[in-house]
């Protein structure tokens with residue numbers, strides 16, 4: 001069984017990413033469960049979704065210390081969700097800062113050197129500038145798919161399955177750019 | 191065919207397959223997607239956003255009288271609003287099958303409390319089903335209609351956030367039509383004045399006995415024998431956590447949890463050395479099981495508060511696996527969106543230092559810093575009565591400092607009766623209705639003021655100002671909350687008025703309209719005074735002592751430019 005935690009900020013497209021991931025796992029014949037929270041959390045707050053696949057999946061939730069891979073769309077959120085990662089788990093973090101309102105208003109400070117802090121704790125850390133890749137491609141809204149591309153490198157799924165699901169799941173007009181975003185993420189040096 | 195579905199989608203699918211004819215709801219997380227998905231089958235199922243949950247349950251009950259299979263869905267607290275007809279329908283029973291969906295929210299991801307609605311099944315003496323994943327959600331919705339018709343009872347389908355918003359693989363089926371059985375007048379059944387209700391109560395008690403026998407032989411109340419040292423009794427999503435964490439244990443999975451299946455529980459308890467109950471929130475099963483004389487371990491090990499997960503379960507029963515410690519870092523609370531029209535009103539309330547009784551919706555976020563512009567939030571509609579009560583207790587002087595703030599959907603839901611109370615009882619309160627022309631918090635649903643139905647049809651748009659006037663309020667004003675100056679003037683004037691007033695702050699939710707070009711800060715003019723930060727806009731932050739605007743988040747609403755005294759914020763940045 002493989003347990004993947006995706007975290008970020010409401011509005012970053014984490015839900016679409018975990019949707020696609022789950023559908024690819026299903027496409028490949030696995031049992032899959034996914035869990036996420038809607039409502040209050042979506043208004044620019046911290047968001048987490050869980051995706052678990054394997055021969056037979058029971059719990060839709062990943063408990064603390066259980067995640068095999070943590071995919072973080074934002075650095076502060078990577079730190080926040082760190083405790084969901086198991087001790088020898090892998091973390092993929094988007095090198096991006098989104099100031100929470102507590103910081104923007106000057107009541108708190110955004111921690112410095114998060115990547116460094118994370119590196120000290122997590123051996124298996126991959127840092128990507130997903131936004132840059134997406135911006136170079138011409139649409140920063142594809143950042144979530146770039147990050148999925150990075151994640152895909154560590155999962156046992158065929159590339160065709162990813163592209164097949166992407167085609168079904170993203171808006172028609174953006175199919176091509178999203179496919180490219182995925183492939184760029186997959187091939188990125190990070 | 192297999193599909194990947196959330197629990198809510200699966201309930202909708204189950205209702206469709208079961209031949210459901212009528213479905214009603216008022217939105218509420220985590221239940222809202224049930225009706226949104228039923229709307230996909232609108233050629234077969236009449237569906238509506240009702241004004242509130244009580245109305246939803248009553249409309250569905252009417253359809254049940256006609257013998258049509260009907261469903262009503264709501265979040266847990268919605269069932270409080272609908273509790274009155276629920277208890278009556280418990281007595282009246284059904285003609286067409288009746289499934290009442292309650293989506294509870296352990297952990298309070300998006301709710302004001304953590305009430306455990308299993309207690310309603312017991313209190314209203316009706317049958318209850320608890321699915322443990324999406325596939326069961328589909329199956330039990332269908333089965334719910336059958337049980338409802340067979341035993342002449344409404345069936346409570348109890349979901350929780352982790353059922354509603356978790357996804358799993360579902361095997362979908364064809365629809366089987368159940369044409370309405372037709373309406374036949376039967377006052378002894380449906381007109382429950384005391385003389386009719388007394389015999390009905392006897393029938394209800396007999397029904398419970400029959401249901402109990404059924405529950406004891408219900409195939410989905412099943413024993414999965416494993417190691418006999420411990421036996422775990424569980425239901426709902428907790429079953430999944432148990433299977434994951436204790437794959438070898440003997441498990442009694444309960445699915446029809448009310449009436450309580452005593453025989454199978456006794457049998458299970460006899461077969462194991464020790465019984466553990468794993469359930470979220472209240473010790474519902476535990477209380478019943480202890481009452482039949484079985485010694486169990488339950489809430490002394492597991493929390494009553496919050497939701498469960500595999501880690502909590504492991505911890506409670508002895509695992510000491512090490513995990514990364516939680517980090518001490520700045521929190522990231524949800525915020526009013528950049529460009530949210532509610533912000534204008536809250537900025538003014540905050541500036542005028544008013545006491546604001548509040549209500550439930552996106553606008554409750556106006557309570558957070560830096561706006562801090564809301565004092566109370568009790569339940570939907572409460573702001574109106576609360577403001578009046580404060581005024582009555584403290585006298586006219588203080589009432590010049592009080593406003594009630596309520597959203598448009600919330601006002602339709604349950605603010606109107608409070609307003610009538612104020613007029614009738616000679617109050618002078620000021621009510622601000624935040625009219626963003628949608629039900630934003632729960633995902634932008636239509637409501638009686640939007641001019642559209644759930645089924646996508648055009649309909650009469652009910653005007654808030656007409657309602658206010660019809661309730662007898664003479665001072666009714668419509669303002670644009672982006673216009674801070676006007677907003678301030680009118681609120682200032684109306685709180686002082688010794689008559690009731692209604693101020694409608696009207697501007698559509700920023701998520702529904704195309705953004706204006708973003709604004710930008712002219713760095714030379716910015717003195718770093720942070721006045722604009724007081725708006726609490728997520729697009730504005732301070733960098734090197736100057737304000738900066740995130741051009742991707744900014745919607746060009748212009749409120750920050752209005753607030754700035756140095757004219758340092760301008761439009762038309764590219």
Ligand SMILES: Cc1ncc(C[n+]2csc(CCOP(=O)(O)OP(=O)(O)O)c2C)c(N)n1
Pocket residue numbers: 216217218219243265267268271550551552553570596597598599600601624626628629630631632
């Ligand atoms: C009795 C009850 N039903 C439903 C809800 C869920 N709920 C919370 S806020 C809200 C809608 C608020 O809409 P509106 O008043 O228009 O404010 P907006 O979110 O658009 O600002 C709903 C349906 C609830 N909390 N209580």
